[in-house]
Every structure is written in structure tokens, then in C-alpha cells.
Amino acid sequence: MSKAWEIENFLEVKNNQLHIDGVSAVDLAEKYDTPLFVFSEKRIKHNIKRLQKAEEGIDCPLQVCYAAKANSNHEILQVIRKAGSDIEVNSGGELQMALDAGFTGNQIIFNGSAKMESEIELAIESEIYAIQADSFYEVELIEKVAKSIGKRANVSLRLVPEIESDTLQGLQTALLTSKFGMMPEEALEAFRRWNRNDEFMNLCGIHIHIGSQNPKSEPYSDALLTLFENLLKIFNETGHKLSHLNLGGGFPVNYLRDDSHVKFMSEDQKALLSTDLDPSEIISNAWQNLKTHAEKANASNLLENIELLIEPGRYVIADAGICLTKVRNFKKRPIKQLAIGGQQFSEKDIISQSADHRPLTTDHWLLTDAGFNILLSMETYKWYYHLISAERAGEPHKTSYKLAGPLCDGGDVYFDIEGEKRLPDHRLLPESVEVGEILALLNCGAYSVAQMFPYNGRELPTILQISKSGTVKKIK
Numbered sequence: 001m002s003k004a005w006e007i008e009n010f011l012e013v014k015n016n017q018l019h020i021d022g023v024s025a026v027d028l029a030e031k032y033d034t035p036l037f038v039f040s041e042k043r044i045k046h047n048i049k050r051l052q053k054a055e056e057g058i059d060c061p062l063q064v065c066y067a068a069k070a071n072s073n074h075e076i077l078q079v080i081r082k083a084g085s086d087i088e089v090n091s092g093g094e095l096q097m098a099l100d101a102g103f104t105g106n107q108i109i110f111n112g113s114a115k116m117e118s119e120i121e122l123a124i125e126s127e128i129y130a131i132q133a134d135s136f137y138e139v140e141l142i143e144k145v146a147k148s149i150g151k152r153a154n155v156s157l158r159l160v161p162e163i164e165s166d167t168l169q170g171l172q173t174a175l176l177t178s179k180f181g182m183m184p185e186e187a188l189e190a191f192r193r194w195n196r197n198d199e200f201m202n203l204c205g206i207h208i209h210i211g212s213q214n215p216k217s218e219p220y221s222d223a224l225l226t227l228f229e230n231l232l233k234i235f236n237e238t239g240h241k242l243s244h245l246n247l248g249g250g251f252p253v254n255y256l257r258d259d260s261h262v263k264f265m266s267e268d269q270k271a272l273l274s275t276d277l278d279p280s281e282i283i284s285n286a287w288q289n290l291k292t293h294a295e296k297a298n299a300s301n302l303l304e305n306i307e308l309l310i311e312p313g314r315y316v317i318a319d320a321g322i323c324l325t326k327v328r329n330f331k332k333r334p335i336k337q338l339a340i341g342g343q344q345f346s347e348k349d350i351i352s353q354s355a356d357h358r359p360l361t362t363d364h365w366l367l368t369d370a371g372f373n374i375l376l377s378m379e380t381y382k383w384y385y386h387l388i389s390a391e392r393a394g395e396p397h398k399t400s401y402k403l404a405g406p407l408c409d410g411g412d413v414y415f416d417i418e419g420e421k422r423l424p425d426h427r428l429l430p431e432s433v434e435v436g437e438i439l440a441l442l443n444c445g446a447y448s449v450a451q452m453f454p455y456n457g458r459e460l461p462t463i464l465q466i467s468k469s470g471t472v473k474k475i476k
Contacts, residue, residue: 010042067090091119191240265422330433373455391438
């Protein structure tokens with residue numbers, strides 16, 4: 001019987017070990033040491049194909065623009081380009097990475113809330129699809145740079161229309177309290193000021209990004225409808241017909257395919273991490289809703305020859321990456337009464353963490369070589385990555401352990417040290433895990449490699465990519 005976390009022809013148990021695209025994770029760890037990141041080319045392409053399928057449910061071209069901030073490794077960007085995806089960047093550095101990976105200017109869109117003149121100049125010189133202006137001031141800055149180099153800039157305006165979702169506060173980007181975007185009234189004023197025939201400014205689209213890991217589909221529909229309402233107002237008041245609408249990204253990933261730890265989580269955290277929405281369905285439903293409103297407004301003509309852009313990052317890369325780590329230390333501690341936030345937590349409270357309901361009188365600590373310097377979201381957002389034994393993947397995972405990383409910080413742990421229950425206090429693994437055993441953290445592809453740093457003087461992990469043919473390649 002297969003495990004809940006297994007994915008056919010990708011993550012599988014063979015000979016009791018975790019295999020990634022048919023390759024033994026234990027063999028990889030022994031050859032390249034740990035911590036170690038492993039990415040699947042086949043899974044990346046699979047995820048992009050699912051996104052591209054959304055074009056079948058709409059009446060216009062769909063441009064999938066991978067959000068490079070999720071993982072901008074050069075070889076991975078090349079895989080993404082060859083899979084037929086375009087790209088969204090957030091700095092001049094990411095823009096150069098995209099160009100170096102073979103993306104052409106018309107495949108690139110450029111976000112960012114504090115662009116420098118040099119970055120804008122590179123974008124204009126590269127003739128990118130759109131610089132997504134974050135403020136009225138930035139539109140003026142783009143015009144200044146365009147005039148200075150004598151080239152026309154393609155510009156899209158990012159709006160902040162107050163659309164709330166049920167994701168984490170720090171991941172919401174379409175609220176008035178967020179740092180992103182301009183008010184719709186400011187965007188309208190920009191279209192009044194820069195007409196369609198302006199020599200240096202081609203205002204060609206508008207953009208909304210509602211944030212990441214949204215557990216419900218309604219905000220996407222609200223965002224697309226808001227884009228249409230602004231498109232219509234811009235046309236009615238300025239005569240300017242847009243060439244594209246950008247719905248942003250944020251399509252969620254199911255981090256809880258194996259629900260063995262669900263009972264240790266709050267309902268909100270469970271809902272956030274277990275969402276399994278289909279982007280094709282989200283986009284198709286949102287588009288049909290938009291069409292209905294366009295027909296009612298007698299403005300269906302404004303959707304003719306328009307393109308729809310999306311900016312997925314997490315959805316493309318998250319489940320394609322696995323982090324292998326080794327147990328480097330082991331210790332035992334008696335469980336005693338804890339006082340957290342003025343509230344007493346007794347041994348009885350902690351007993352409920354035991355999968356087999358046996359009383360826990362002792363905490364068994366496993367200290368690994370994977371800390372928050374390579375899995376930063378586990379600390380900043382208390383993000384959950386499912387943990388299994390790579391060496392004994394087929395055995396029952398019912399024994400409770402406390403997990404921590406190697407860094408010289410008390411917060412470098414795999415649980416919520418503040419006691420707010422945002423992560424399980426214990427992780428479930430096979431009995432008698434010993435020093436030297438290889439463990440695997442799943443769904444680690446997004447916002448890990450891109451954010452890791454050499455804290456405590458630690459060398460950054462090797463990164464591997466398994467090709468579609470099963471060849472293992474070191475990519476960093």
C-alpha cells in the first residue's frame with residue numbers, strides 16, 4: 001500500500017527507501033553529503049503543463065510567467081524556459097539571470113517596489129514585455145529613463161484594490177496596508193497623461209497580485225473582475241484599449257498530502273497548507289465571470305485581442321524540490337511542565353502528540369544538519385515541510401521526536417518555539433532513529449534555495465537536478 005505522500009513516477013518507496021524519479025535518495029545523500037537539495041525536471045515540466053492547460057478554458061492567449069523569486073537557479077530557469085514558460089523577475093539581478101538563461105525580452109515581465117534607474121534601463125534596453133510600475137512616481141521615473149536612452153518602454157500598472165484572502169498576513173499583497181501597487185485612481189491618471197501614441201511610454205496593461213498560497217478560489221475571480229472594471233473605466237475615460245491583464249500568481253500547493261500531523265495543527269493552519277486547488281479551474285471560472293460582466297456592460301469588444309498573464313512561482317517549483325538531511329546528534333530530555341504566555345502546559349497536554357497515544361515522559365531530540373539558513377520559511381512563516389525517513393520510508397512513522405537544526409540559535413527548530421501551535425511540537429518517524437539516518441523534507445523547492453545564506457560559516461548545500469531521462473546533474 002502506497003504512502004499518502006507518494007506521487008507515482010516521482011516520489012516512491014522502493015526497497016524501503018525514498019526514490020526520487022527512480023533514484024535512491026539515500027544513494028544521493030551518501031555520494032553528495034547532506035544537507036542536499038534534489039530537484040525533478042520532470043515534475044517542474046508537469047506543473048507548468050498543468051498551468052498551461054488553463055488556456056483551454058479561456059478565450060484569449062495565456063502567458064505563464066514563472067516567478068523567478070521562488071527559485072532562480074540558472075539550470076532550473078533553463079528547464080522552465082524549455083517547458084514553454086515565460087518569466088517574471090523582481091530585480092535587475094533576476095532580469096539578468098533570465099536573459100542569461102535564454103529568455104528573450106518579450107518573455108519577461110518586471111515587478112518590484114523600489115526599482116533603480118539602472119534596472120529600468122536594462123529592462124528598456126532588453127525590450128521586455130512590460131515593466132510593472134508600482135507607483136505613479138515610478139511611471140515618471142520610467143519615462144525619464146526612456147527619454148534618456150531614446151527608447152520606448154512597455155509599462156503595466158500594478159493596482160492595489162483591497163482584495164483580501166485567507167492566507168498569512170505577510171503573504172497578502174493586494175491590501176491597502178501592503179507595500180505594493182498604486183491606487184486605481186492613480187492608474188487612471190497615468191493613462192490620461194500618457195496616451196497611446198506617446199513616443200517613450202507604451203502603457204499596455206494593468207496588474208493585480210493577491211498574494212501567495214491562497215486557500216480559496218474566490219479572490220482570484222474578484223481580482224480578475226476588478227481588473228476588468230478598471231480596464232473599462234480606463235477605456236471610457238481615456239479611449240485607451242489595453243493589450244493585457246495580469247492576474248498575478250499565488251496558486252497554492254498541498255503541503256499536507258500526508259495528514260498524519262494534521263491533528264497537531266490549528267484549523268487555520270490546516271486549511272492554509274492542505275489546499276489543493278486546480279489553477280485551470282480557478283482561471284476558467286474567473287474568466288467566465290469576467291465575460292458575463294463584460295457582456296452586461298456591453299464591453300465584450302474590450303476583451304478582443306487581449307492576453308491574460310499569470311505569475312506562478314510556488315506552484316511550479318515547490319513540490320519539485322526535496323531537502324535531504326542527516327541526523328547528526330541525539331539527546332533525551334524529561335518532559336516537564338511548561339509555562340508559555342502565562343498558560344501552563346502539563347505533561348498531559350504533550351501526551352496528545354504521541355501517534356500511538358502512549359504517555360511521553362521523555363523527549364527524544366534529533367539534531368539535523370538542515371537549519372533555517374537553508375529553510376528560512378520554516379522560521380519566518382512557521383512553514384510546514386513534511387518529514388520522512390529516506391532510509392526507512394516504507395516503515396510506519398508513529399514515533400514522536402523533537403527536531404532541530406544545527407545553528408547557534410534557539411529558534412532553529414522544526415516546531416513553533418513560541419508555543420502558538422503553528423507547527424507540530426513533534427514529528428513522527430520510525431522507531432529508533434539513530435545518528436547518521438537520512439531524512440527527507442518534502443515540498444522544499446520554493447523559497448529555500450533562493451533565500452539560503454551561509455550563517456555560522458556553514459557551506460551552502462549542493463543542489464542536484466534529475467533529468468527527464470533519470471540522469472543526475474549537479475547544478476550548484
